[in-house]
Amino acid sequence: MAQKITLKKISQDLKVSVSTVSKALRDSHEISAETRDKIKEYAKKFNYKPNSIALSLKNQKTKKIGIIIPEIVHHFFATVISGVERVANQKGYQVIITLSGESFDKEVVNMEMLANGSIDGFIMSLSKETMEKQDFHHLREVTNQGMPIVMFDRVCNDIPCDKVIIDDVAAGHEATEFLLRKGRNKLGIISTVDYVNVGRLRSQGFKEALQQRGFEVEDHQFLKIEDIDNCEGAIEDFILKNDFDSLVAVNELFAVTASKALQKAGKRIPEDVAMVAFTDGMLSKYASPTLTTIGQQGEEMGGIAAAKLIEKLESKHHENESYETVIVKTSLVERESTP
Amino acid sequence: MAQKITLKKISQDLKVSVSTVSKALRDSHEISAETRDKIKEYAKKFNYKPNSIALSLKNQKTKKIGIIIPEIVHHFFATVISGVERVANQKGYQVIITLSGESFDKEVVNMEMLANGSIDGFIMSLSKETMEKQDFHHLREVTNQGMPIVMFDRVCNDIPCDKVIIDDVAAGHEATEFLLRKGRNKLGIISTVDYVNVGRLRSQGFKEALQQRGFEVEDHQFLKIEDIDNCEGAIEDFILKNDFDSLVAVNELFAVTASKALQKAGKRIPEDVAMVAFTDGMLSKYASPTLTTIGQQGEEMGGIAAAKLIEKLESKHHENESYETVIVKTSLVERESTP
């Protein structure tokens, strides 16, 4: 019922000017104590809150951050958002989220919708289609307009912006080396198709680790999953056709699927086959057996991304035109899937 | 570099008035074809897009929906957001997300931040603290200002608004009845503390189902978890002290934890103990054994909530002051944890 109260209404009710009300509420010395108190009391009584849209228009900044990610139901992305939200809120920013659903077109549309003044800057992770097409014109348009972008996880190098990533090669290396140190020597890796950066890079780390130890690396050790939602068959094939004593999986889902297939085939984990997965999420913690994982620190990545974006937004001095790539350290969490 | 282009800049460059530009771009008949084309061409060339903040201020509507949920890393909430986002986007709305982290204060603060004109309406699920305190003044303030709210899952009855819930009593009944029909007769339920609605209601359904079948229901059949992050001990106790042949768990986490504890105690699932869980998420699908669950249809709930909110927002005729509670049907998904 009680419609929203504005400066104008207060000014009319109290027979003063709008500017007087505004100044009074912001404790300007130009207003007498008497008038100020009267106005403040009235404002409080009617629960006045400045209209944020009007402020945005006036100040030319919205105090909002736009997020574009492929999916929100992936635990990793959810943790990133959680991290972004935490530091953004703490610095007085709000978070608008849009989902690309791994679609290039939706990514472009969402970006255009947000870039029309709705937000001050972007935090995003590219869709699979975008990675595949290598078409970044929408990103370039936004940066050209002077709107900063911080990319995380799935990034590209063609756009000048800050980035927050994990060193996927090193992490792949670490996972592999960990298995080698446990005495394993017949390793396989279950990865994604190559245009997904993280899959390619982790595979590369896998390869490098093996080569450093003098192993020959052969194609049959690599499984590249195309359709993540229907991976059972491919994974089952993979483990049956090869005689691995250990596996690296670039995400939890592949790992759990492989784990089940192995158990079904009568192999014991970790005795017969050891496993290391990426993304330390729910599944790793609660699968049977629980999975040794390389944690992706989504929460931390989100926090860092938000901090960097806000820093850029609030350094009005535009001279600051340098871009940084933050590499977040991964952490190996040992669980039951490794001896 | 190329700063954002506005109507004013176009009008100056083309030596016409701002109103002419605006009309031309909106295909007004008041503008000659020649002028219109010239303006449109220029606008396209410089990629003009109307500033959404200015539009929001002018139209007194933002085309944005505010979401407040306890946590985003819970799969159920993530699916709800996904559903909201889908239908909202399709109808030209954007989604702003804030997290209460189960804290009453943060819920209030977030609500106040969003209610200052940032959004047109709310979709929310209450924090645990709010449910416990039963303090809804912040909700009432918002509805009093004429801003609609749609609540889902964790709702309260003190606020006039639309609601989207599952019939938790019926669902608890269904889960229990399912086990009874499988011939089980020593049932237990692992639930949350009573101020969390869903836990209480599902427990009630459990009780009713048993009573209808003529069973006596005793306190030792109920476990109410206080601290969801440290539930192992309590659950282990619960299953060791009782000789259940089947369990209902009000969420996946409890179910998986119980499943592990049971297997550790040498019980086979489902032969010795059958289990039904709530929330059909990742864990249920990938745990060992996989879990029979009552799906919560988060995606659908989110979609319905968004549709109802937008419907309310766009029915300018304020006469429409009736509120509806939509009950989403649950679906039982049978997996390995039941015979």
Added chain:
DNA sequence: ACATTCTACGAAAACGTTTTCGGTAATCGT
């Protein structure tokens, strides 16, 4: 030829703020 109707455009208000600039009194200094 004169009144009327179109055509095509501009001026201005409105949305809710903040801030700069002016201006009127009253107070001060000498």
Added chain:
DNA sequence: ACGATTACCGAAAACGTTTTCGTAGAATGT
């Protein structure tokens, strides 16, 4: 007592739109 300062307040511009209204000139009607 007179100029200068101070205390207090209002007008107006600005942010970027859309829309209502006004109006000049041209075209039309009789």
